[in-house]
Amino acid sequence: MALQTSQDTTARLNAEALHGTIFITDNLPFLKALDTESIDLICIDPPFGKKQTFTGNLKPPLSKDEQRIEQELMESWGVNDPDSAYELGLEYPDQAGTTASFQDIWNFRVRVSKDWLDALEGVNPAAWWLIQSTRYTHGDSHASYIAFMVERMIEIRRVLKPTGSVYLHCDHDANAYLRQMMDAVFSPDNFRNEIVWSYRTGGVSKKYWPRKHDTLLFYVKSNSYSHNPLQERVQYDRPFFTTQIDPKGDYYADVYVRDVWDNIKPLINVSGERTGYPTQKPQALAKRIIEASSNPGDIVLDCFAGCAYVPVAAELTGRKWIACDMSPRAWTIIRRQFHKHPDLGILTEGELASEGIETRLEHADRVIRVRGPQNLPTRTTPDAPEPMRLSTLPEPEFRQRPHETSDEIWQAFVDEWGTRCWYCGTDKPANRRELQLDHIEPNKRDGTNDDCFNRALACAPCNGDKSDRLSVEETINLALEVGRIATPALRDEALAGFHARHEWAKDRWERIKPNRMDI
Numbered sequence: 001m002a003l004q005t006s007q008d009t010t011a012r013l014n015a016e017a018l019h020g021t022i023f024i025t026d027n028l029p030f031l032k033a034l035d036t037e038s039i040d041l042i043c044i045d046p047p048f049g050k051k052q053t054f055t056g057n058l059k060p061p062l063s064k065d066e067q068r069i070e071q072e073l074m075e076s077w078g079v080n081d082p083d084s085a086y087e088l089g090l091e092y093p094d095q096a097g098t099t100a101s102f103q104d105i106w107n108f109r110v111r112v113s114k115d116w117l118d119a120l121e122g123v124n125p126a127a128w129w130l131i132q133s134t135r136y137t138h139g140d141s142h143a144s145y146i147a148f149m150v151e152r153m154i155e156i157r158r159v160l161k162p163t164g165s166v167y168l169h170c171d172h173d174a175n176a177y178l179r180q181m182m183d184a185v186f187s188p189d190n191f192r193n194e195i196v197w198s199y200r201t202g203g204v205s206k207k208y209w210p211r212k213h214d215t216l217l218f219y220v221k222s223n224s225y226s227h228n229p230l231q232e233r234v235q236y237d238r239p240f241f242t243t244q245i246d247p248k249g250d251y252y253a254d255v256y257v258r259d260v261w262d263n264i265k266p267l268i269n270v271s272g273e274r275t276g277y278p279t280q281k282p283q284a285l286a287k288r289i290i291e292a293s294s295n296p297g298d299i300v301l302d303c304f305a306g307c308a309y310v311p312v313a314a315e316l317t318g319r320k321w322i323a324c325d326m327s328p329r330a331w332t333i334i335r336r337q338f339h340k341h342p343d344l345g346i347l348t349e350g351e352l353a354s355e356g357i358e359t360r361l362e363h364a365d366r367v368i369r370v371r372g373p374q375n376l377p378t379r380t381t382p383d384a385p386e387p388m389r390l391s392t393l394p395e396p397e398f399r400q401r402p403h404e405t406s407d408e409i410w411q412a413f414v415d416e417w418g419t420r421c422w423y424c425g426t427d428k429p430a431n432r433r434e435l436q437l438d439h440i441e442p443n444k445r446d447g448t449n450d451d452c453f454n455r456a457l458a459c460a461p462c463n464g465d466k467s468d469r470l471s472v473e474e475t476i477n478l479a480l481e482v483g484r485i486a487t488p489a490l491r492d493e494a495l496a497g498f499h500a501r502h503e504w505a506k507d508r509w510e511r512i513k514p515n516r517m518d519i
């Protein structure tokens, strides 16, 4: 294919021609081959950084035909054994055809290149420092997992359209680090939600609260993203202001779906949808994301596709889709998903040619295709890298020390005005517990408010009442209300007294400031 330039008005982004294609390859070269700003929605459920191998028992095991087709496909890519699969970045499936598995085990030797990591420091120092700090807090295994994700996420951001959205599925093991990674790659301004998908299935521990939720991080590429708010019907025990009553007499309200999703059931062994692929997610989850964050005809990408919960949901909601997974076994299960699905019945390229099978092609006016590691698309957008370039930061400005210590200011105030509270006028013992040094304007943490022009002597009750909530006048009014000031006339006197002392403190600051700047 001829390389097209940005001036070429007839240019079509390569993703548009890839609808219904599954790439069986490491997703990094695949993502690099996709055109810039060509995808509307990216929804991924990658390994979670759990340091284990996940294996599932397929329901049913591969038939002889499926084994043959899988074998022929791998042979056509030159994959004959685990070593040749590894060379191509593929997971070698078990030969008995009874299981599917993927590795979630990490170190810097596998899938992280030193050259890339060295270059990252100049391109995105925030992500580079995150990887380094993860080494300290969580060790090299976790840090290499984050590095693996950063490299792919930079490409994911590049291929996303400016109007696009991305959802990253994770759990407690890495969500804090992945959130920072997303901030580093997409910017915190583009964070939209941390969605909690909660469920009740699976094992429990009695040593801590059972971990019963996954997290979906939702980011956008820019503020011009599209979002279709979804509604759901919620039942209530008793009426409140928006509740209605249905014919059965139950109270309900139609409300916007919030960021806690507790009504999408995870797949258990008896679920009809269950394929046996490890960590398979329900289509309802993908369907909700796709309906909210894309429109019919949009292109949805899942580059950790597993057995294709995203592509199937995209197909059912009228979106276009592209998928990628490094496991040939994933492809075999995806094929099953597409032709066995009661609403799809879509066949794959190879099967169409098989004798007699055309008759099953009821709903599909097309086929889905598989492509191997040697058959990636050709990128037609200019090659210029488009990472989010973050410059290195200047040195932070540290908090200035106040020009006098609090003890010095307190003593100067007592020497001049005695030990009465500046708010209520009550005389107090001369110690800093009972007669405190208040900030008139709450301390803003930038260190500019600690000097005497912003300080006042306050008895503990007035200081406690004022806290960072009340103004001077409100504090004095409250002292009248609670009886520390006896009469309104004394309140007026206290207010005038306060202002006189404050003016004096400001003058004092002007007098001492030039001499104290070098402290």
Ligand SMILES: C[S@@+](CC[C@H](N)C(=O)[O-])C[C@H]1O[C@@H](n2cnc3c(N)ncnc32)[C@H](O)[C@@H]1O
Residues within 6 Å of the ligand: 025, 026, 027, 028, 045, 046, 047, 048, 091, 101, 102, 277, 278, 279, 280, 281, 282, 303, 304, 305, 306, 307, 308, 309, 310, 324, 325, 326, 327, 330
């Ligand atoms: C958590 S599973 C996804 C399961 C999927 N959501 C489903 O419902 O079936 C993660 C998938 O990522 C794939 N994977 C891991 N590393 C990959 C890589 N570098 N490139 C492509 N796929 C990869 C694994 O083969 C596995 O199928």
